[in-house]
Amino acid sequence: MNRPTSLLLGALLLAGGCASAHAASYIDQRRVDAVQGDVAAGAAKATVCVACHGPNGNAIVPAFPRLAGQRAEYLAGELHKFKRGTRPESPMTALAMPLTDEDIRNLAVYFAAQTHTPSTLPPPDSQTLARGEALYRQGDPARGAPPCQGCHGADATGPEAGAEHYRAWPSLRGQNGDYLVQRLQNYRDGKLKDSSNDFVMHGVAQTLDEPSMRALASYLSSLPPASR
Amino acid sequence: MNLLSASSRSSFPPRRALAAACAGVAAMACSSLAFADSGIGVDLWRGNKLDPTAGTRSETPDENGTTWLKPGQNRSPTGNLYLGPFTPPQPEQYGDWRGYGTLEVGVLMVPTGDQRNALWNRYADWKEGPILGLLDYTLERASDGTYANFRGSRISDDDEYYQATFGRAGAFKVQAFVRDMPNIVSGNAKPVWNGVGSNRLTLPSGLTPGGSTPAQIAAASAAAPERTLSVTREKQGLSYSMFLTPEWTAYANVTDEQRRGARPYGGSFFFPGLGGSMETVKPIDDSTINVNGGFRYAGAAWRMDFSYSGSFYRDANTRYTFESPFVMASPVPGALSAPVYQGQMSTEPDNDYHNLQATLTRKLPSLNGEVSLSAAAGRMQQDDTLIAPIDCRGVFGVGFGDLQLGPQNPLLGDCSQWNTPAALSRRSAKMRIDTSMVDARMVLNPTSQWTLRGNVKYDRQDYRTGDYLLYNPLTGQYGYIAENGSQPSIIPGEGFPVGRFTEVGNMRIRNIPLDIQTVDANLGADWKFDDKNTLGVTFGYNRYEPTHRERSEINDSSVKLTWINRSLDALTLRVNYTYLKQSGDRYDYDPYEEFVSASLPGYTPPAGGTPVITTSAMRKYDMSSFDQNKLDVMATLALRDDMTVSASARLDRKSYDARIGRQDYDTGSATLQWEWQPAATTNLSAFLGYDRSRLKMSNVNDALENGAGTDPSLGGPTYPYDAQWWLRDKQRNYYAGALFDHRIGRVRVDAGWNYTYSRGTDSYRYAGPDALAYPTTVPPGPGSGAFSPMVYRVNSFNLGVTIPIVERVSLRVFDYYERGRVDDWHYLGFDQSRYIGGMLYTDGGPQSYSNNVVGMLVNVKL
Secondary structure, eight states: OOHHHHHHHHHHHHHHHHSOOOOOSSBOTTSOOOOOOOHHHHHHHGGGTHHHHOGGGOOOSTTSOOOTTOOHHHHHHHHHHHHHTOSSSOHHHHHHTTOOHHHHHHHHHHHHTSOOOOOOSOOOOHHHHHHHHHHHHHOBGGGTBOOTHHHHOTTSSOSOSOSGGGTTOOOOTTOOHHHHHHHHHHHHTTOOOSBHHHHHHHHHHTTOOHHHHHHHHHHHHHSOOOOO | OOHHHHTOOOOOOGGGHHHHHHHHHHHHHTGGGSOOOOOTTTTTOOOOSSOTTTTGGGSOBOTTOSOSSSSSOOBOTTSOBOOOOBOOOOOEEETTEEEEEEEEEEEEEEEEEOTTOTTTTTTOOOOSEEEEEEEEEEEEETTTTEEEEEEEEEEETTEEEEEEEEEETTTEEEEEEEEEEOOEEEEEEOOOOBSTTSSEEBOOTTOOTTTOOHHHHHHHHHHSOOEEEEEEEEEEEEEEEEESSSSEEEEEEEEEEEEEEEEEEOOEESSBTTBEEEOEEEEEEEEEEEEEEEEEEEOSSEEEEEEEEEEEEEESOSEEEEEOOOOOOOOSTTEEEOOOOEEEEEOOOOEEEEEEEEEEEEEEGGGTEEEEEEEEEEEEEEOOBOOOSOOOSSEEEEEESOOOOSTTOTTEEEGGGTSSGGGSSSSBOOEEEEEEEEEEEEEEEEETTEEEEEEEEEEEEEEOOOOOBOEETTTTEESOOGGGGHHHHHSTTTTOOBOSSOSOOOOBOBOOOOOEEEEEEEEEEEEOOSSSEEEEEEEEEEEEEESSSSOSOEEEEEEEEEEEEOOSTTEEEEEEEEEEEEEESOOOSOOOGGGBGGGSTTOOOOTTOOOOSSOTTEEOTTTSOEEEEEEEEEEEEEEETTEEEEEEEEEEEEEEOOSEEEEEEEEEEEEEEEEEEEETTEEEEEEEEEEEEEEEEEEEOOSOTTSOOOOOSBTSSSBOGGGEEEEEEEEEEEEEEEEEEEEETTEEEEEEEEEEEEEEEEEEEESSGGGSSSGGGSOSSOEEEEOOOEEEEEEEEEEEEEEEEETTEEEEEEEEEEEEEEEOGGGTTTTTOSEETTEEOOOOOOOOEEEEEEEEEEEEEO
16 A cells, blocks of 8 residues: 555544544333342332322323333333433423432332232223234234234233343233323324334334224233232 | 367377376366356346445444344354344435435546456456446335336446346336446467457468468567457346236346457467467357246245246357468478468357246145155257368378379368368258256155155256268268368378278267266255254265266265254354265276277278277276265354354365276365454454365376377286376465454444465376376486476455545545465466467466555445
């Protein structure tokens, strides 16, 4: 290589070295450490939460999610997303903003440790249940919808624990139906796009029409809590 | 396929066998330097040397990785890391359509170097100046899946490609392309002829056809300007496929490739000193049209494919002619040589090929497998107008006392009786080969632990030509005139056609149909006896039944054992061992009697008997019995999630049952590769490779100068042990390389190094001087020696930096350096003269070189 070429390439390398690193614009949930926290401290911090999410995180209002028994890594991830201000406008944004990382971990392990109680809502009709179960177990190949159990587990409590990229995948079993429908609609409409898991669900939700979303949510909300 | 050449018979005069064999093996040693122009795989991928990846090099790896579902890169079933995907495009919306693409334009600068070197210019034409590195643009309409794409690159007039694709997902696809590919076959040619590139080569003033002195030939060669000989391939293609139903697809493809240019070629007027050898220039002007079409069915239980393929080769030239400057001079006292000087070479004949094939495959759900049956029938045919046996004027052959035709000069021929198609027994080739094939296959997985495999294939080639008799109805003679009439003009009677009542028994008078029937059967099973281990065994049996060969039946029996082990989580180990034994029926060292003049009705054997053509100890390597042992070991180790080391070793030993012919052929190789992808935007790899081959062969000269020996046995008077010689050919190749690709912030740096070292050596020993072409040049008794090694080394480095300028626009600056070093004793002294030892060469041979290219390309994401 002649001298001018070497100098040119050297200068370009230096320019590259000085360039700033490209910051991640989303939360990567493909490598998630197990969340450790103080349950008692979380309980103390959770007093404000029960107004919407019910006693011990068992929300009675169908539009609010049940938090009891949910995976701590999923809960921590959601609180971080509210804190980042990237979720749709919600009271949660303001509530999560002052939380420290420690607060988030404590709240996550507290709700994960609570017992999930059965829903008191009347069960949906059998046809809706069957459609929802079929979607969950087989998906809808004609529309390109994958079976939900592939990621959320055969019993809808989430995948078997172990691999780090499974930790933030939530349990759906016994979750409130209206909340699930709203969540799927938000995924479909691109309102939830702040994490690798959001990107997965954005693609999935686009394959579901409204009746499918409702059938799926009805089926999942009808499932009794898993024995612990 | 050249049918005419397929029926030709190789018969080196024994005296020249050692020299020819050594030269041939040495040429193989440097096969990468040979002036091949194969163009293998040109339809599969359109790229160029500047960017063999055809555009993917300019893509940016997606730092988000392969999938949102899990971290890291995916691995292949054998444990190797897949490359990560590229950053998705940022399309522009145009109504229903969205469009995206890449435009890369810039300049190449070649500041110094050997730019005309043939090795440097192999399949590339890099010149200083502006280039279109890449234009790649895609339009998509999501509403119905319609898409269109254009991709092109232009380095020079002879180094460019353009491709356009249009289709709709699930409906149809049509694609068209044009591509020009250069190939410089000699960068330092010095042909002495006028008319290079045409089908008529004439000597310049200063040289007299058939009458030039060595000094005049040397002077003309020295004065000839050095020039480049090249062959350019221009290819166009069109393909179409469409879904008739969700299960049925119709498809059709047609391509047309034209080759234009010229390349060094042979041209012989017998031995140097008596006549002379020369390297002429062959014109290349041909086209090949390939067509392929059919219907495919893919259903739940059945798959079917019904197809036609055809190939049509046309050469604009039937032959080319050249003038020889050499004086004919017979060494036989009293013999006067005819002054022949006009040579001719036939070009490849026009060829038509048709093939119909049907394949049916049925799934067997109960056994978790499938069976398939294929049947094909094809035809290859050539019917070129045949060229006259010779292109001389006056007389050819030798006369005694004068060169007047008449009974006093029986070994003198009248050119006018041989330089016309009327001298042929028929006017056109009328060559035809019919092929047929039936192949039945089965794969069953009756349990999750067992896989059973089997196939039986029947293949047949039938020559439907009938006899072509080398017979001149004008003279009533049989056979052919050797070497443009020069051989019979120097050695009385050699290569001179014979009459019916002849004593010459070894003159070829008829074509040899090489019909062959093959049956190939394999039966195997794989047993996955636990989660970590799979064992396999395959028994193979092949039976070849050629006609008019040394054996009428050849049997191959083989057993192959395989073991796949995954006992360690990160390690995949594969081991294969194969034993193959080839045998056959009785070996007939001379199955060609019906094709030579000894089969003529009036043939009268000489007093001592008919001379033999070779020793009965000869075993041709494809007909010989042999034992073969092959061992392959491959290991892939995932050191970490993002790091892989793989290694392989291979040994292949063939031991032939031959005292004369190929005796041993051993090959082996080893590779080691390391790859690390710590992030989607970082990729490092390195590899080492080594392979070797060792070939051992033996031959024996006939000890009788006039070739009249009648005893074929090795050790007999015709082929005495003292005339036996042995050759060992050794080849060693070493490879190494490293790649680095990393993004620092928004700047991307890529670098690479590749190294190839090839070394070939040939050593020989002989039992006595009679084994050599020139026995008087060595003392009595056995001897040995070796040719100089042939060495080929290439080092190449590349370093590139891609800097973003504004959004969607970046600048790539790169440097590519390549250095080649060639040591080839075949071309020693060619820098001084191309006229050496009575042989006139055109090509100066492969040359060492070094070149440095700097390029600047602006990349715009459209």
